Amino acid sequence: MNIKILTPENVVFEGEVESVLLPGKSGEFQIFKNHAAIVSALVGGKVKIYTDNVKSPFSKYFTKENEAKSAFSYTIKSGVLEFNNDKGIILCE
Template sequence: MTLEILTPERKIFSGEVYGVQLPGISGLFEVLDKHAPLVSALKDGKLKILKDKSNTVSYTIQSGFVEVLNNKATVLVEGAVEN
């Protein structure tokens, strides 16, 4: 699936990934390949990009939203810092 992470200032990440773990308002959730369409609010926390089954990259994000549609996840956040 394609993942894009955007802040008001710049694009943080864009590329093909296995999945992504996100800090939803009600708790952590994971979006994998061919996930159903979804829009969710995000709280401050840790976002983990699953590049493949053994390679991950983490970011600490500020609040925002995620949209999943047509095997693409778009994450819009106020800020993000790679860990």
């Protein structure tokens, strides 16, 4: 599935991921391939993407997490997610 993370200043990430873990208003939730369409508000916390690696120029924004699978995190203050047809856009600050 394809995820794009945008801030007012730049594109933080765009690429294929296995899944993404997001800080929602009611708690963390994870999206995998073939997830139902969703629009959700996001709160402050870490957006974690699960992928083999984060390529340049996006790697400078991410921190490698110490987990069994390859996980990379990006801290946000707030945002919104739209996911449909295995494509997700995260608008955040």
